Amino acid sequence: MVQAKAQRESSPLLSVRNLRTSFQVEGRWTRVLNDVSFEIGNRQTLAVVGESGSGKSVTAMSIMRLLPPATSRIEGEVLFRGRDLLKLPSEEMRRIRGSDIAMIFQETSLNPVYTIGFHMVETLRQHRNLSAAEARREAVALLDKVRIPSAASRLDDYAHQFSGGMRQRVMIAIALACNPKLLIADEPTTALDVTIQAQILQTLRDLQAEEDMSILFITHDMGVVAEMSDRTIVMYHGDAVEEGETRRIFAAPGAPYTRSLLAAVPRLGEMAESPGPSRFPVIDRATGAVVTPAASGSVPDGSAPIVLQVEDLVKRFDIHGGTFGGLTGRVHAVEKVSFDIREGETLSLVGESGCGKSTTGRTIMGLTSPTGGSVRMEGREIGSLGRRELRMTRRRMQMIFQDPISSLNARMTVGAAIAEPFLVHKLGGKAQARDKVAYLLERVGLRPDMANRYPHEFSGGQRQRISLARALILDPKLIIADESVSALDVSVKAQVINLMLDLQSQLKLSYLFISHDMAVVERVSHRVAVMYLGEIVEIGARAAVFGNPQHPYTRKLLSAVPVADPDQRGQRRVEAGELKSPVRAVDFVPPGREYREVSAGHWVQLADNRSW
Amino acid sequence: MTQVPDQTPIPAAGPVGGATRGPWARVARDFARSPLAMTALVVLALVVLAAVFAPLLTPQNPYDLMQLDIMDGMLEPGSPSAAGGYTYLLGTDDQGRDLFSAILYGLRISLSVGVVAALVAALVGASLGLFAAYVGGRTETAIMRLVDLQLSFPSILVALMILAFLGKGVQNVVLALIIVEWASYARTARGTALVESRREYIQAADCLGVPMSRIIFRHLLPNCLPPLIVMATIQVARAISLEATLSFLGLGVPVTEPSLGLLISNGYQYLLSGQYWLSFYPGIALLVTIVAINLVGDQFRDVFNPKGRG
Numbered sequence: 001m002v003q004a005k006a007q008r009e010s011s012p013l014l015s016v017r018n019l020r021t022s023f024q025v026e027g028r029w030t031r032v033l034n035d036v037s038f039e040i041g042n043r044q045t046l047a048v049v050g051e052s053g054s055g056k057s058v059t060a061m062s063i064m065r066l067l068p069p070a071t072s073r074i075e076g077e078v079l080f081r082g083r084d085l086l087k088l089p090s091e092e093m094r095r096i097r098g099s100d101i102a103m104i105f106q107e108t109s110l111n112p113v114y115t116i117g118f119h120m121v122e123t124l125r126q127h128r129n130l131s132a133a134e135a136r137r138e139a140v141a142l143l144d145k146v147r148i149p150s151a152a153s154r155l156d157d158y159a160h161q162f163s164g165g166m167r168q169r170v171m172i173a174i175a176l177a178c179n180p181k182l183l184i185a186d187e188p189t190t191a192l193d194v195t196i197q198a199q200i201l202q203t204l205r206d207l208q209a210e211e212d213m214s215i216l217f218i219t220h221d222m223g224v225v226a227e228m229s230d231r232t233i234v235m236y237h238g239d240a241v242e243e244g245e246t247r248r249i250f251a252a253p254g255a256p257y258t259r260s261l262l263a264a265v266p267r268l269g270e271m272a273e274s275p276g277p278s279r280f281p282v283i284d285r286a287t288g289a290v291v292t293p294a295a296s297g298s299v300p301d302g303s304a305p306i307v308l309q310v311e312d313l314v315k316r317f318d319i320h321g322g323t324f325g326g327l328t329g330r331v332h333a334v335e336k337v338s339f340d341i342r343e344g345e346t347l348s349l350v351g352e353s354g355c356g357k358s359t360t361g362r363t364i365m366g367l368t369s370p371t372g373g374s375v376r377m378e379g380r381e382i383g384s385l386g387r388r389e390l391r392m393t394r395r396r397m398q399m400i401f402q403d404p405i406s407s408l409n410a411r412m413t414v415g416a417a418i419a420e421p422f423l424v425h426k427l428g429g430k431a432q433a434r435d436k437v438a439y440l441l442e443r444v445g446l447r448p449d450m451a452n453r454y455p456h457e458f459s460g461g462q463r464q465r466i467s468l469a470r471a472l473i474l475d476p477k478l479i480i481a482d483e484s485v486s487a488l489d490v491s492v493k494a495q496v497i498n499l500m501l502d503l504q505s506q507l508k509l510s511y512l513f514i515s516h517d518m519a520v521v522e523r524v525s526h527r528v529a530v531m532y533l534g535e536i537v538e539i540g541a542r543a544a545v546f547g548n549p550q551h552p553y554t555r556k557l558l559s560a561v562p563v564a565d566p567d568q569r570g571q572r573r574v575e576a577g578e579l580k581s582p583v584r585a586v587d588f589v590p591p592g593r594e595y596r597e598v599s600a601g602h603w604v605q606l607a608d609n610r611s612w
Numbered sequence: 613m614t615q616v617p618d619q620t621p622i623p624a625a626g627p628v629g630g631a632t633r634g635p636w637a638r639v640a641r642d643f644a645r646s647p648l649a650m651t652a653l654v655v656l657a658l659v660v661l662a663a664v665f666a667p668l669l670t671p672q673n674p675y676d677l678m679q680l681d682i683m684d685g686m687l688e689p690g691s692p693s694a695a696g697g698y699t700y701l702l703g704t705d706d707q708g709r710d711l712f713s714a715i716l717y718g719l720r721i722s723l724s725v726g727v728v729a730a731l732v733a734a735l736v737g738a739s740l741g742l743f744a745a746y747v748g749g750r751t752e753t754a755i756m757r758l759v760d761l762q763l764s765f766p767s768i769l770v771a772l773m774i775l776a777f778l779g780k781g782v783q784n785v786v787l788a789l790i791i792v793e794w795a796s797y798a799r800t801a802r803g804t805a806l807v808e809s810r811r812e813y814i815q816a817a818d819c820l821g822v823p824m825s826r827i828i829f830r831h832l833l834p835n836c837l838p839p840l841i842v843m844a845t846i847q848v849a850r851a852i853s854l855e856a857t858l859s860f861l862g863l864g865v866p867v868t869e870p871s872l873g874l875l876i877s878n879g880y881q882y883l884l885s886g887q888y889w890l891s892f893y894p895g896i897a898l899l900v901t902i903v904a905i906n907l908v909g910d911q912f913r914d915v916f917n918p919k920g921r922g
Contacts, residue, residue: 421820454635
């Protein structure tokens with residue numbers, strides 16, 4: 001008896017052997033998982049990491065048997081506490097789901113017409129046979145457990161009354177309702193801001209210790225892996241290319257693919273020594289050999305001419321409401337933002353969602369008209385220009401968008417899309433346009449004969465290259481990149497960034513790089529401006545802002561970034577808190593702000609008594 | 613499928629096939645997947661060809677009185693003509709008019725009225741809808757309230773009022789149908805354009821200094837076409853049936869240019885006295901045409917709507 005118990009203690013909680021999953025696509029069976037095997041011990045966290053299409057989510061869905069049985073086939077063994085889940089009758093499997101094994105996803109799946117309490121009470125009564133009153137008490141206890149402030153009073157709120165981070169906490173609380181032994185978390189923090197992500201990760205870690213459960217953590221983010229997991233599996237095209245202790249994988253990656261993946265991950269703090277941006281090293285994913293080593297990008301000298309000058313830029317959006325559609329408030333999206341960018345320089349705007357960084361870019365570009373302030377492009381005030389001159393000046397700056405799918409017209413060939421601005425600005429004839437398109441396609445690493453294809457034939461990274469080529473055809477001086485690499489996989493992201501850096505040094509381009517990703521920003525920028533609620537709270541040389549952050553919000557942001565280095569885990573704690581809203585009453589007058597110069601060119605907003 | 617090797621180290625190279633195909637080629641391929649829709653398309657093509665080449669396919673011109681023989685009046689389907697030479701496949705009416713010929717000639721009127729009305733309505737409605745969406749503000753409100761007003765009246769009522777005012781005639785029927793139908797195109801076009809104009813490629817075109825008219829016609833319109841094509845197809849069928857209804861009620865096309873609806877109406881009085889064929893066969897022709905158009909339209913909707921595919 002005692003022996004049997006001991007044996008159960010030592011045997012792994014979940015042991016997956018030769019898991020093979022195939023999908024039926026148009027009548028043919030296609031293998032998407034090849035003999036994946038791993039084990040998760042008690043209280044262990046296993047991370048499954050990989051890029052899109054690597055099969056990491058399919059692994060989780062296969063374990064839970066959540067794939068449609070008609071079009072999918074799962075083979076192998078999934079032993080959960082010694083029982084093979086793949087052989088259980090579906091009725092029994094349903095009982096295990098949600099009680100012994102719980103799952104949380106990237107998108108929270110709360111029905112908007114029911115209260116949070118309803119969701120939780122329903123789950124508790126179903127799985128644990130509690131009375132209504134008991135279930136309610138238990139629900140409050142669970143919300144407390146996932147650190148939702150004043151849990152009892154929030155039980156009767158609806159999902160939309162919670163922020164994204166709070167909703168994810170509710171989902172975790174529901175998952176915990178039946179004391180699961182295993183929690184499968186599929187990209188649970190991908191849609192969240194970094195500070196919120198840090199809080200959720202911390203909560204998960206704390207809960208793991210309290211609840212004595214194991215976690216299967218699926219993610220694409222090496223930083224999150226380093227932060228969370230004891231063991232890691234690296235997936236690539238349906239194969240587990242490497243499995244092992246997380247520390248070991250980061251310190252000495254064995255598989256060539258792991259090596260190339262890790263090389264493409266920016267690590268916060270690794271750039272402290274160099275003043276300029278730096279290319280990612282390129283590593284062959286088949287052999288693991290270094291193709292091109294990391295290299296520093298160019299650094300413009302102080303005498304380079306100023307390309308863009310933004311002064312006291314203000315953008316507010318009116319909110320109308322009430323019976324007669326009167327003005328009820330204003331969104332202070334951008335509040336007195338000033339900066340300038342020199343030739344060949346990259347200035348990054350960083351901040352979390354809703355901080356006004358995208359609106360700043362769009363206002364500079366003229367996609368929305370500013371409420372106040374001035375934007376000067378190469379010395380010419382944009383607001384004062386006539387239509388014709390405005391068009392001429394606009395040619396000098398271009399924008400690259402986030403979504404590689406929707407930023408190209410699906411019904412135009414790539415060549416026609418790139419050539420269009422050239423032709424409508426009458427910069428030359430059709431033959432010249434064709435030559436220039438071919439030249440630019442080569443320049444961004446594609447082939448000239450690809451001009452006759454349609455956007456759907458290209459991958460996300462290739463489409464961002466096409467967008468770059470389209471922006472470059474007007475020979476701009478400044479490119480505004482609005483989260484341009486955020487939607488790309490790690491390795492593709494590294495390649496597009498390398499391309500952007502190459503173009504910068506060859507063409508003396510200036511970039512306004514708008515991003516929420518601190519690690520990428522550290523890699524690409526010369527200077528950084530941190531935005532919070534529409535204002536720049538800190539601006540300066542990249543090395544100064546990252547190395548010597550002065551503003552409390554900058555510090556908070558930096559400490560929230562998961563660092564792709566397991567040795568640095570758990571050294572930082574992030575205070576719980578939500579991003580405040582930039583919506584103000586109609587008569588709100590923004591307070592005057594003062595800035596202090598920390599070192600040459602490094603300015604920080606004097607903190608008021610807001611809590612950060 | 614030959615995999616094109618990527619020169620650059622882009623691992624996630626898309627599924628790049630050998631031949632390049634535009635979005636419309638994909639539509640054609642997806643369309644051909646449904647045998648039912650393909651059958652409907654073939655039937656529709658046959659109907660259209662029959663209508664276009666009616667003079668070559670019919671034994672007589674049913675509206676040339678010189679070719680009619682009063683002695684052949686009210687013959688049952690399959691009767692031989694008195695003068696010999698041909699068989700009245702679908703019978704004759706009281707004036708000895710061959711019903712098969714009358715149906716093919718009627719199809720010409722019905723189809724051309726339906727197609728012209730639906731296309732002109734689509735052109736007018738879609739332009740107004742796109743314009744409203746892109747311009748916004750008061751113009752948009754004015755156009756869209758007009759649409760609401762138009763759509764709040766039953767279409768048959770509006771058409772009857774217009775025809776009562778203008779009198780019979782093919783042009784008047786077409787005009788009435790356009791006035792009845794433009795509003796729904798405008799609403800659909802505006803809805804789609806509102807969604808599309810927020811997409812990044814429209815903003816990108818804005819950034820690149822592409823002029824407004826070009827943005828509307830080169831970028832916005834082609835991407836708003838799918839729902840409009842579906843609608844236009846189904847509206848052709850609706851226009852044909854509405855025209856048939858109007859003609860049946862005696863307010864549609866004149867007797868000299870009889871459509872299928874008018875044929876049905878003419879035969880209606882004989883329906884209970886044994887001469888069923890006078891209404892029955894034109895009715896079948898109308899039914900087949902409308903069902904075929906609707907099936908084609910349904911398939912278009914499935915092809916264009918990725919969510920509809922299971």
